[in-house]
């Protein structure tokens with residue numbers, strides 16, 4: 001079958017734009033994870049995104065822009081939102097803003113909501129394609145709904161085969177975890193999804209207070225519509241905080257204190273949490289392919305990015321009903 005993974009170069013970028021203007025979807029790298037991208041105003045391609053991912057239609061997509069000005073065409077920034085965008089864009093921060101209903105962002109891309117999640121990714125390929133098209137791109141993570149996000153081109157093909165016409169291979173997503181999502185439409189501002197940019201980092205650099213659901217004692221309230229409890233899950237059950245795996249387990253370890261087991265991968269032998277984050281989804285996918293009884297996971301410290309890694313692992317380990 002014809003290869004659908006292409007190197008990043010001017011020809012593949014121009015072909016990608018042709019696909020996008022012809023109602024297709026393509027997969028491209030963001031600094032966080034790979035995205036399945038469509039013209040945000042194109043109803044046909046948006047419906048392809050939902051179908052490919054088997055994503056419920058009530059779960060809105062993030063709209064990617066190449067500038068704050070482009071975002072302002074379809075979203076309303078209050079002062080604080082603008083401060084955040086100016087500080088963190090391009091980068092792994094998504095802002096939920098009030099939406100202007102205009103057709104460059106189709107209703108179906110945002111599940112008909114009157115808010116919209118927007119970000120400017122720190123990814124050359126994303127920014128080039130948006131600039132070429134002069135249109136924002138709707139792009140969820142390039143994985144089947146509920147499965148582990150993709151951090152390289154092969155992951156995308158493992159998920160969708162040749163149903164995605166074009167996957168541009170720009171190497172590995174360097175951060176490896178999805179963007180932090182902050183709702184700025186009402187106070188207190190809430191973090192709807194944890195990511196690399198933390199509440200402390202935001203406070204230290206902008207003085208703005210954003211809260212976690214747990215801070216307001218409201219942990220039962222649903223998060224973003226897509227933040228269903230079970231997520232990021234391999235097919236193999238995951239068991240957390242295991243120091244000694246069983247002989248038939250796959251083992252995801254961390255740090256140098258762990259000796260070698262067969263069927264094991266180490267997130268970071270140096271104990272570096274950034275390295276662990278960038279390896280997390282790839283290693284979960286690789287261990288899943290071994291089809292063992294379970295994937296046992298060594299404890300990962302919960303400081304800094306470790307908190308986000310543990311949140312993703314916890315959700316991946318939630319059992320099916």
Ligand code: TXA
Nearest residue numbers: 032035060061115116117140141178179224225226227
């Ligand atoms: O790093 C990322 O954010 C990646 C790359 C490709 O940019 N994208 C990504 O998209 O993770 P996705 O679709 O996998 O996750 C988007 C999340 C979902 O949980 C969705 O419910 C939430 O954003 N979301 C989108 N629009 C929203 C809105 N208006 N209000 C609340 N949550 C929203």
Ligand code: MG
Nearest residue numbers: 140141149178
């Ligand atoms: Mg996702």
